[in-house]
Amino acid sequence: MxxxxxxxxxxxxxxxxxxxxxxxxxxxxxxxxxxxxxxxxxxxxxxxxxxxxxxxxxxxxxxxxxxxxxxxxxxxxxxYTGCEIIHPEDELEDIIEKNKINLINSIEKLYALMDISLIEEAIDAIDNARKIYLFGVGASGIVCYDVNYKLSRIGKDVVFNNDIHLQLVNLNFIKKEDACVCISYSGNTKETVLVAEIAKRAGAKTIGICCFGKNELSKICDITLRVPHDERELRLGAISSRNTTLTLLDMIYLAISHRHYPEVLEDIEATRDLIKKLRE
The missing domain is CATH 1.10.10.10 (Winged helix-like DNA-binding domain superfamily/Winged helix DNA-binding domain)
Structure with a gap:
């Protein structure tokens, strides 16, 4: 729209x-x-x-x-029957082209709606945290896996588990020196809202990532980063929201890496060498 x-x-x-x-x-x-x-x-x-x-x-x-x-x-x-805008009569070339257009449009909307000052706040909170707790379920959990891997490679202490029960156990140890990143496209995912509430009560810095509009997550979190509201209610999968959330978190990851570039380079080289040993 x-x-x-x-x-x-x-x-x-x-x-x-x-x-x-x-x-x-x-x-x-x-x-x-x-x-x-x-x-x-x-x-x-x-x-x-x-x-x-x-x-x-x-x-x-x-x-x-x-x-x-x-x-x-x-x-x-x-x-349309999904955010990919596919139809029964489409050829493979049509699907590929529509997916490309969908991806480009979503990313362009993300950049158009971006609040740089809020992103800077999120970067500071994550970079300065003693521990970084990540939480998301479903497609948001997939995004958490990705950012968990990236931040861990540059030496950040990251806590993530897609099992809500184990995550609640982890949150029992969250402190005010920590940051909690909660991802929910709708902003109303019950489990994610609960995690944000627990982290907030513990005094940790809470960062929510959700779509535009009123939702429970944005009411709770100290910092709310928004992604475009362009997923249709009936969809084949969380494609646009996943891509925009990944892109947003990649920016944060790159900004943190840039702050600590010499050390980050050493950490990445060290992990690369460890992985190489598995192939020898």
């Missing part, structure tokens, strides 16, 4: 009351098309003047122009 993406891009520039209107449009754009300015103001507990200011911030002349733009987006948003 191009208009929804535009709203997300402008979000940080809005006032608190305008952000309530923005949240409503992000989560309920289909309903918003049929509502009056007064109705939207009542639902968001703002005022008609606030709704109008929000519309103007998006450079629309009025609410009707914004509704027309949203309607045009809805017309072009076909009922």
């Amino acid at each position: 191009d208009i929804v993406l535009q709203i997300k891009e402008e979000y940080s520039k809005l006032t608190k009351s305008e952000q309530r209107v923005a949240d409503y449009f992000i989560d309920n754009y289909k309903d918003a098309i049929n509502l009056s300015t007064q109705s939207i103001a009542a639902i968001t507990k703002t005022s008609p003047a606030t709704v109008i200011r929000f519309v103007k911030s998006l450079e629309f002349d009025g609410i009707q122009q914004l509704k027309l733009a949203l309607a045009a987006d809805l017309d072009s948003d076909k009922d």
